[in-house]
Amino acid sequence: MTRRSPDQIIARYVWSGESLLQWQALHFEGSVLRQITPVGPGVTADVHLLSPGLTDLQVNGGGGVMFNSDPTPRGLSAMRDAHRRLGTADILPTVITDHPEITEAAAEAALSCWSESGILGLHIEGPHIARARKGTHEEGLIRPLDLRTVTLVERLRQAGMPVMITLAPELAEASLLRRLVASGAVVSAGHSGATELEARQAFAQGVRCVTHLFNAMDQMSSRAPGLLGAAILSPVACGLICDGIHVSWDMLRIALAARPKGALSFAVSDAMATVGGPESFTLYDQQIAVHDGRLINREGALAGAHIDQLGNLRNLVHHVGLSLPAALAMVTSTPRAILGLPARRISPGLKSTDLLYLDKGLMPLQPVHSAH
Template sequence: MLIGVAKLWQQGLLHDQMGIVAQNGTIMEIRPLDHDTPDHIVPLALPYLTDLQVNGGGGVMINSDPTPDGFRTVAAAHRRQGTGTILPTVITDSPDVIARAADAAIRTKGEPGLAGLHIEGPHIAPDRRGTHDAAHIRPLDLATVTLVEDLRAKDLPVMITLAPELAAPDLFARLVACGAVVAGGHSAATSDETKAALGRGLSCFTHLYNAMPPMTSRMPGILGAALNSDAYAGIIVDGIHVDWDMVRVALRARPRAGLTFAVSDAMATVGGPDHFTLYGQRIAVRDGALVNAEGSLAGAHINLVQSLRNLVTHVGLTLDMAIPMVSDIPRKVMGLPANDIAIGTAVDDMLCLRDDFSMMDIT
């Protein structure tokens, strides 16, 4: 079978008019298409995407079902929508729920699509909690640090989102020392506090703009410090959490390309029903947004393929600028091996998209 690919993302570059020869479901050759007549024509082919902030999918929330089967259900729902690797994300909750999520991450280590664990909270600023349950917010403690150290000792990638201004320096240092990706988020840190944390090993920021104080001319805060830093930063690109113009501002403000990536912040409704329960509250899709009983945004109802489309069609990025934000950059953040289309790769592991970014099945 010869697959003609108008644009192929391979080894960090966008190649035009390529031919992929496949046999028995495996890629045997990749070469210029030249004048050959393909069996299938694909407008865009790239590896399945990587999402570092996935709270749920397929009707399941990680917090509500912090088990291996819960992780697998969420990963499968996102795989069906074009995301091949997720970092299951457990948000602010009781120590028991977070410990169970850590155990699930250990028990699913190495399984396709599951890359480790993102612990978002509970060590966040109460006034920047968003939909996180205030009853479970607490200062960074030895229990969480020990749990993260255990995950890292088992060679599991871990991201932990916290408010750096509220973290005890000695415990913060242990998170950095064990190799966790320590991210600033749900924080009211000043610019100086954020810069100090960057100097101590803060290496990422969680959903730029959201759950952060607005940046002003005299108070840049955590947002201003994040934009000016060399740290990685995630951003939600659904047009609801962040206005398209503000996405453009963020990208242009960064000191260089390759630092900002898209996250879905997806909840159980992605690939599932239009509502779910979190902390005993009903959360539902309303005009494309997920809102809780208080009317606050409660995660996002979007996947990464839709985010890629938005980066191109609404933000105005070229494909070679947008694709790394949903593939290469998030993998670098977590130290994951490169995900590429190569000889020996299964055809099923090649994400094929039409011009409108809808998925194609060529098998």
Template sequence: MLIAADRIWLGGRLQTGLAIETDGQKVTACRPLGGDTPDAHVPLLMPGCTDLQVNGGGGVLLNTDPTVAGIEAIAAAHRKLGTARILPTLITDAPDVMEAATDAIIAAMGRPGIIGIHLEGPHISPRKRGTHDARFIRPLDARTMAVLRRLRRADVPVLLTLAPERADPALLREAAAMGVVLSAGHSMATAAEAQAALESGVTMFTHLYNAMPQMSSREPGMIAAAILSDAWCGLITDGIHVSPEMLQLTLNARPRPDRCFIVSDAMPTIGGPDHFNLYGMDIHVRDGALVNSEGSLAGAHIDMVTSIRRLVRMTGIAPERAIAMATDIPCAAMGLAPLRIAPGMPLIDLVALDDGLRLADIPGTGS
């Protein structure tokens, strides 16, 4: 089957005049359409999104089901909504839960959509814990370092979110030397402390603006340090976690415009029921937000394709830039090769969007 598209994401940009050939299972060619008559047409084709912060999906939360089956269920729920690859994300929990998740992710590597793990905590600031349970918060320690060594020996990509002011710089350097991607988040760090963390191996900031001291004229804090740096910055673009104006300010202010990427911070409600349990508390979707009984945001109720569309609508940036923020840029932030539309690409990794940047069916595939 020959499928033409008005625009195809190829080589890091949207290109026109192209089509793909498919056998119904995979892409067999991506080439100029020329004078050929296509069997079908879509407005836009792109690789599936890559999401570096996925707490859950399909009714499953990694913290409560740290198993291979749980990880596969989360990945499958997001794949149906246009996300091809994820970092299943474990938020602050007991050490044995982290170790169970480590066992599961090592066993799950190589299965569709699984590209590593994101450990968000427990080495965070109690003052900026958000929905994370204070009982399990602790400084970066030998037990977590052992987990990191085990994951890296198994060649598992690892993203570790921590409060850098609560971590020994020597341990930060040791983790970075292993190949762990260190991200500052859930932190009270000052601008100076954030800068010192960048010099100790931190290369990323987790969901910028959220669970951080806010900027002021005399206390720029870690947010200003992040924006002015060359580090990678994740952003939740649901319009709830960060206002459109602050998103626009951030995208305009970065010295490297290619260093911001989208994360969903999705919870089990994506592709699942409208509620779930976290640390014994029921979390419900209310007006598009997930809030716990303490009034804190408890992750996000959004998928990556919706995040692209909302970012374009809220800020007016070009779709091309938003697509990059959901595909190539998060891969680069983790040191991974991006997905490419090329011969051999499974169709489950391919996404079609309509003119409104909404998920569309790929003709002839039933997806």
């Protein structure tokens, strides 16, 4: 039996940030990781899986706060802290369709916070979307892509801040779309009625991501693949809500199996204020509440998701059947790569509190190191 020191943790698996290591000992000085070494047979694991904190590129709210309702640094901090408690280290706060002043206030809040730990930048989802595919977005606030939004995105990008913007590309004026692409923002197709041809034209023009695949877009038929079919078969990045409600497990399996080799697929929570918070909130002056795990608005329609990124990880492994490395990539390194960010890594110098400790069911554990 291998002897261990009081400042050592044995992990069955360690997700380094890009690869899955087996049977590793992590050596700490105080709360700081100093060394990682392999261990031989005959040891007992303290932890089933150690991983860096997760990354989520679509977070509308958390901890009782909706970003649209509180587009301030205080609101961002509350959202970040709620998701951090649930295992997500970095979020891309998302402001959905609203008055221009709300979008601009959200941008200012993100600009003041994005260099802080846990706030990656800004995701602008709407208002430049298709009314027929609005989902829970307020129809009266939808408008065509305009110079006001484009210049806002350009200003954020000139400051160096990562930006994702979701829009219906078939409705965007071509010169304005080109400016968004040229800014370096991640332009994502979503809430769209684009045909297959329109989608492929958008991808050729620099739209390089698709927002919550399957949701808020036309569904495939035998003679009309639409944006959905084009996205699955194209080398663009595709976000997926992996709760079994927005997309069934079988459809998730089909989409992931059909994607081209090297195509980037990633999980998003699309989280609302109820994640890490109370079970209802107000958006667009109407109450949205959790019913049987679903977020429902007054019309009975889905209104965002009640899941966190760690829940997505469990579902990808337990329900979709992905390998642990493939599922971990979808909630860690892949979303970061889409923003051009390096993977979070488990390496010397990391604090024990920056690690995610999981059991065999991929449920969170208290940091083992704190007990040694």
